[in-house]
Amino acid sequence: xxxxxxxxxxxxxxxxxxxxxxxxxxxxxxxxxxxxxxxxxxxxxxxxxxxxxxxxxxxxxxxxxxxxxxxxxxxxxxxxxxxxxxxxxxxxxxxxxxxxxxxxxxxxxxxxx
Amino acid sequence: xxxxxxxxxxxxxxxxxxxxxxxxxxxxxxxxxxxxxxxxxxxxxxxxxxxxxxxxxxxxxxxxxxxxxxxxxxxxxxxxxxxxxxxxxxxxxxxxxxxxxxxxxxxxxxxxxxxxxxxxxxxxxxxxxxxxxxxxxxxxxxxxxxxxxxxxxxxxxxxxxxxxxxxxxxxxxxxxxxxxxxxxxxxxxxxxxxxxxxxxxxxxxxxxxxxxxxxxxxxxxxxxxxxxxxxxxxxxxxxxxxxxxxxxxxxxxxxxxxxxxxxxxxxxxxxxxxxxxxxxxxxxxxxxxxxxxxxxxxxxxxxxxxxxxxxxxxxxxxxxxxxxxxxxxxxxxxxxxxxxxxxxxxxxxxxxxxxxxxxxxxxxxxxxxxxxxxxxxxxxxxxxxxxxxxxxxxxxxxxxxxxxxxxxxxxxxxxxxxxxxxxxxxxxxxxxxxxxxxxxxxxxxxxxxxxxxxxxxxxxxxxxxxxxxxxxxxxxxxxxxxxxxxxxxxxxxxxxxxxxxxxxxxxxxxxxxxxxxxxxxxxxxxxxxxxxxxxxxxxxxxxxxxxxxxxxxxxxxxxxxxxxxxxxxxxxxxxxxxxxxxxxxxxxxxxxxxxxxxxxxxxxxxxxxxxxxxxxxxxxxxxxxxxxxxxxxxxxxxxxxxxxxxxxxxxxxxxxxxxxxxxxxxxxxxxxxxxxxxxxxxxxxxxxxxxxxxxxxxxxxxxxxxxxxxxxxxxxxxxxxxxxxxxxxxxxxxxxxxxxxxxxxxxxxxxxxxxxxxxxxxxxxxxxxxxxxxxxxxxxxxxxxxxxxxxxxxxxx
Numbered sequence: 001x002x003x004x005x006x007x008x009x010x011x012x013x014x015x016x017x018x019x020x021x022x023x024x025x026x027x028x029x030x031x032x033x034x035x036x037x038x039x040x041x042x043x044x045x046x047x048x049x050x051x052x053x054x055x056x057x058x059x060x061x062x063x064x065x066x067x068x069x070x071x072x073x074x075x076x077x078x079x080x081x082x083x084x085x086x087x088x089x090x091x092x093x094x095x096x097x098x099x100x101x102x103x104x105x106x107x108x109x110x111x112x113x
Numbered sequence: 114x115x116x117x118x119x120x121x122x123x124x125x126x127x128x129x130x131x132x133x134x135x136x137x138x139x140x141x142x143x144x145x146x147x148x149x150x151x152x153x154x155x156x157x158x159x160x161x162x163x164x165x166x167x168x169x170x171x172x173x174x175x176x177x178x179x180x181x182x183x184x185x186x187x188x189x190x191x192x193x194x195x196x197x198x199x200x201x202x203x204x205x206x207x208x209x210x211x212x213x214x215x216x217x218x219x220x221x222x223x224x225x226x227x228x229x230x231x232x233x234x235x236x237x238x239x240x241x242x243x244x245x246x247x248x249x250x251x252x253x254x255x256x257x258x259x260x261x262x263x264x265x266x267x268x269x270x271x272x273x274x275x276x277x278x279x280x281x282x283x284x285x286x287x288x289x290x291x292x293x294x295x296x297x298x299x300x301x302x303x304x305x306x307x308x309x310x311x312x313x314x315x316x317x318x319x320x321x322x323x324x325x326x327x328x329x330x331x332x333x334x335x336x337x338x339x340x341x342x343x344x345x346x347x348x349x350x351x352x353x354x355x356x357x358x359x360x361x362x363x364x365x366x367x368x369x370x371x372x373x374x375x376x377x378x379x380x381x382x383x384x385x386x387x388x389x390x391x392x393x394x395x396x397x398x399x400x401x402x403x404x405x406x407x408x409x410x411x412x413x414x415x416x417x418x419x420x421x422x423x424x425x426x427x428x429x430x431x432x433x434x435x436x437x438x439x440x441x442x443x444x445x446x447x448x449x450x451x452x453x454x455x456x457x458x459x460x461x462x463x464x465x466x467x468x469x470x471x472x473x474x475x476x477x478x479x480x481x482x483x484x485x486x487x488x489x490x491x492x493x494x495x496x497x498x499x500x501x502x503x504x505x506x507x508x509x510x511x512x513x514x515x516x517x518x519x520x521x522x523x524x525x526x527x528x529x530x531x532x533x534x535x536x537x538x539x540x541x542x543x544x545x546x547x548x549x550x551x552x553x554x555x556x557x558x559x560x561x562x563x564x565x566x567x568x569x570x571x572x573x574x575x576x577x578x579x580x581x582x583x584x585x586x587x588x589x590x591x592x593x594x595x596x597x598x599x600x601x602x603x604x605x606x607x608x609x610x611x612x613x614x615x616x617x618x619x620x621x622x623x624x625x626x627x628x629x630x631x632x633x634x635x636x637x638x639x640x641x642x643x644x645x646x647x648x649x650x651x652x653x654x655x656x657x658x659x660x661x662x663x664x665x666x667x668x669x670x671x672x673x674x675x676x677x678x679x680x681x682x683x684x685x686x687x688x689x690x691x692x693x694x695x696x697x698x699x700x701x702x703x704x705x706x707x708x709x710x711x712x713x714x715x716x717x718x719x720x721x722x723x724x725x726x727x728x729x730x731x732x733x734x735x736x737x738x739x740x741x742x743x744x745x746x747x748x749x750x751x752x753x754x755x756x757x758x759x760x761x762x763x764x765x766x767x768x769x770x771x772x773x774x775x776x777x778x779x780x781x782x783x784x785x786x787x788x789x790x791x792x793x794x795x796x797x798x799x800x801x802x803x804x805x806x807x808x809x810x811x812x813x814x815x816x817x818x819x820x821x822x823x824x825x826x827x828x829x830x831x832x833x834x835x836x837x838x839x840x841x842x843x844x845x846x847x848x849x850x851x852x853x854x855x856x857x858x859x860x861x862x863x864x865x866x867x868x869x870x871x872x873x874x875x876x877x878x879x880x881x882x883x884x885x886x887x888x889x890x891x892x893x894x895x896x897x898x899x900x901x902x903x904x905x906x907x908x909x910x
Contacts, residue, residue: 016895021608021644022651026901035901039461055660058648062621069648069656074620 017101023066025057028105033092035101036061036077043077044092044103050082056089117143119416120204120212122194122360123220124148126157127389127405129175130528131218134406134413136184142417144186145212150243151191153178156558158402158526161268161436163247164275165603170244197364199382216384216416219361219372223354223390223400228263232325237332238348241272250349254279257347261285261335263322265292267433269351270309274436276349277313278603284315284343286322286335288352296433296444300455301464301478308440308462308481317343356391356398371398376425377415378408386412395428404429406528430494432525436602440612441483446476446493454502467499467506474499485509487565491521514568523565526558531569538573546570547593563594564614582841584626587619592630592841599634606640607631617645625650626842629728629764633837636874637881643893652898653885654711655726657704661691662711664703665725666718667761670735670753670773671699677720684717698732698770700725709898712889722886724762728843730769730833733757734782738775738792745775747792752822753781756790759826760833762882763875766840766849769833782806784813787846788829793818798825802832802858803850811847814855817863827872831862834875 018024023036025047032047034057045066047057054070061067065083067074074083080091093104119135119142121128128146135144148154155173163170181188189206196205203213225242227233237257239250254260254276262273265287276283285292291302292309306316321338325348335343356371367373367381371393378386378394388408390400399405411426432445450468457464461481467489468476473496477489489509492499495518499505517523519532534555543549546567550556556563567589584592595616604610607627611617617624624645631639643651654662666681681701685693691705700723706714715722724731733756736742738749753773760769772783773790783789785806791799797818804813816832819825835858840849850858861867888897 017901018896019644019894021642024896024901026903028903052658053660055648055656058651058656058660060621060624060647061644062624063618065620067621070658072622 021061023057023061042094042096042101044094045080046090049073050087050089117215119216120145120214121218121220122147123222124150124154125222126402127220129154130405130409131220131388131413132186134409138413139417146186147189147192147194149193160247161271161275162601163244164251165278167251194360197360199364199385202384219387219391220389221357221360221391223356226353226355227350228352230324232327235325235327235332236330237346238325241268241349241351251279253347254281257281259345260347261343261345262349262351264351267293267435271436272349272351273314284317286320287318288321290319297478298448301480304462304464304480354400358391369393378412378426388412399429401431401433403432403525432490441481443479443483443486445490448476450475452502454506465506467502469499469502472498485512487523488512488517491517514565515572524555524562527554529553529555534566534569535573538570585616585623588615590614590616595630596634599631605635607642607645629842636878649726652708652711653722661705661707664706664714665700665723666720667723668700669757670733670750680718684714688714699734700732711898715886715889721884728767729764730760733771733773735773736775736780742775744778746794747775749773749775749792763879765837766842767845789813790825800825800829803847805847814850816859828862830875831868831871834871835861
């Protein structure tokens with residue numbers, strides 16, 4: 001059996017939660033997640049840049065990528081793939097249900113939480 | 114005027130196009146251009162810009178007065194031709210003066226149609242055609258509470274956009290069942306209406322206005338044939354144009370809907386030609402700009418007896434581009450045909466269509482996504498054969514400028530083909546897009562083709578060796594390109610810029626630069642969008658390597674009080690600052706503050722933001738000066754505080770640090786500041802600019818010496834504003850000064866008139882500045898400083 005815990009954000013799919021083109025941080029079971037809202041939809045990545053742990057939720061968001069505010073590493077919002085080879089953050093599934101955003105955080109550490 | 118000379122009647126785009134086409138082929142033939150309006154030819158296509166910007170019509174001038182002098186074109190301004198005697202080859206000017214001509218060109222353009230409705234003469238009802246109309250509509254829109262535009266064509270929609278930009282709600286009233294029915298099909302028109310609604314422009318269709326209702330001589334409502342009413346205290350009428358043919362008709366020329374011309378643009382009278390909106394060719398009167406240049410070339414060749422490749426005019430494929438902020442709409446050729454390929458994304462407001470007739474491309478409509486428009490328009494014009502319309506449409510979005518044929522017209526406003534742009538590089542000695550645009554004028558009209566022009570130049574030059582400093586490298590747009598777009602379209606936010614030219618959409622790295630540009634051009638009356646700002650400017654604190662923030666309150670001139678120090682100490686303890694540090698700029702830095710605590714920290718500090726996190730004026734460091742120092746000769750503290758207060762809160766291309774020293778000992782290190790001031794003996798002051806003592810060390814240049822603190826303020830403020838307007842984003846003053854040139858900079862800021870103008874723009878921008886730390890009470894966003902709340906984890910599988 002696989003643990004697939006889901007986290008639910010409170011009425012977040014609105015501009016009062018997250019403005020278009022920005023990211024916001026949230027904590028699920030001790031795990032920091034960056035949630036992004038763009039023209040293309042909602043995305044979620046781990047909120048720590050693999051380089052030096054910079055908060056991606058504070059990064060600048062373009063149509064399909066986010067740039068870490070500390071040293072400008074760039075990541076694809078959908079896949080978490082970094083622009084530098086081997087750079088990668090975990091990407092999480094996001095589903096908008098009504099005015100709520102559902103996140104599916106598939107991280108081993110969460111299974112214990 | 115010699116009898117073999119050419120006289121052109123009409124100072125519009127067509128009249129000028131004929132002048133240019135003639136001069137390209139013949140330097141000597143005498144040319145006289147008669148302009149009815151009291152100004153040189155201007156770009157009427159961009160008229161709606163005046164409505165938005167309120168600028169003078171002179172800004173749309175197509176050629177400066179010197180051009181006409183250099184090219185030996187005699188201009189008569191504000192003169193009307195009252196009669197033409199085609200047999201005697203003479204014309205009569207207002208005032209009775211007679212003029213002989215060898216060849217006459219009628220480029221009299223068109224008049225706006227004003228329907229003979231009851232109430233059309235009421236105050237508050239305006240046509241939309243000339244600069245005067247723009248001015249009148251603009252003024253009226255600022256005072257009006259509800260406007261209506263009668264007519265949902267291209268011009269009507271641009272008029273509506275201009276009205277809404279003045280803050281007046283507007284409804285477009287259209288007779289037909291869809292907007293721009295001549296250019297659009299039902300599908301595109303159906304998506305256009307909601308896109309306009311998003312921009313504050315309401316649309317009502319299939320409404321025939323029967324009368325304009327008034328009260329006390331002023332319009333108050335439209336009354337429709339179906340009995341309905343629409344309240345409006347401003348009405349703009351833009352239902353179409355009528356060719357101006359009265360002069361031709363009176364002279365006995367053959368006139369139908371326009372002045373009838375043959376394939377050489379010759380009218381029925383020998384020696385008389387007609388070009389532009391007044392001409393009717395093969396039964397068609399063109400109301401758009403693109404055909405004018407083709408017509409002018411053929412007419413000039415025919416008049417001079419040397420047409421070259423342009424001997425016959427076979428008609429034009431009309432194309433239209435709607436210039437409404439952030440809305441891409443391009444239409445060319447037929448809107449419907451035998452076979453059609455359409456891709457639609459209704460949610461994103463994207464509609465792309467290719468029309469095919471007889472196996473050839475006959476038309477295209479691109480709404481919301483105009484990629485490949487240059488290639489598609491070229492395909493429509495050349496009637497390119499096509500097997501699979503859908504495949505062709507999809508391929509077009511990936512087409513680059515390299516795939517365009519040399520004869521494809523890239524710039525419709527100025528009639529410039531791809532081949533001419535390439536020739537400017539390979540033969541004309543141009544190396545950069547800017548030079549090419551100056552030489553060919555491609556891209557200098559409405560600007561929508563600029564990206565294509567840049568691409569062609571890059572290809573022709575084999576890559577841009579002299580690559581300009583791109584503000585948006587992804588889209589190869591320079592600061593000037595974007596600034597032009599912002600001004601031309603009256604853009605007020607980064608998202609509007611992104612929609613208009615794509616800048617900032619790909620990697621996002623240039624979004625802060627765009628945000629600065631939009632704020633600077635709009636003198637801080639822009640629409641703030643925090644997603645375009647670096648995190649520091651979203652939360653007004655400096656992000657540290659652990660994701661916490663540093664807080665530096667402002668201390669004017671480095672002067673503080675025991676009370677402020679107590680508050681700082683309390684805050685440091687209360688919010689667990691990891692370190693309290695005195696900065697090099699004579700202030701105090703609280704390090705390790707959590708984002709969510711920032712509003713409370715600012716509240717408890719009760720001091721203004723020091724902008725230590727921003728590309729802005731940070732500190733003005735001072736020594737104790739004549740107040741305390743036994744060597745001081747000037748009041749450096751007083752002047753430093755005055756400068757810091759005057760400049761506080763203004764954003765700049767890169768950070769700006771100042772310093773004022775009270776004597777030559779220079780204890781405030783003013784000679785290594787971006788802008789430094791030193792007190793000299795005898796009450797004089799020296800102003801230095803472009804110093805650095807950071808990553809690079811550079812002694813500041815001496816800008817000038819002046820006699821009073823007031824003059825210091827004036828000169829240094831003008832210099833700061835020049836830097837704000839002219840520097841590239843992230844370009845420090847110490848890089849800007851050598852690039853711009855110290856002498857040039859000195860000329861600008863020491864010239865009384867230019868200095869005054871710079872300071873006035875500075876004052877306008879400064880007036881809109883507020884302390885960003887006030888967002889503690891009125892946050893930009895409810896979650897500006899806080900994480901999201903989470904319910905869960907729940908739903909374990």
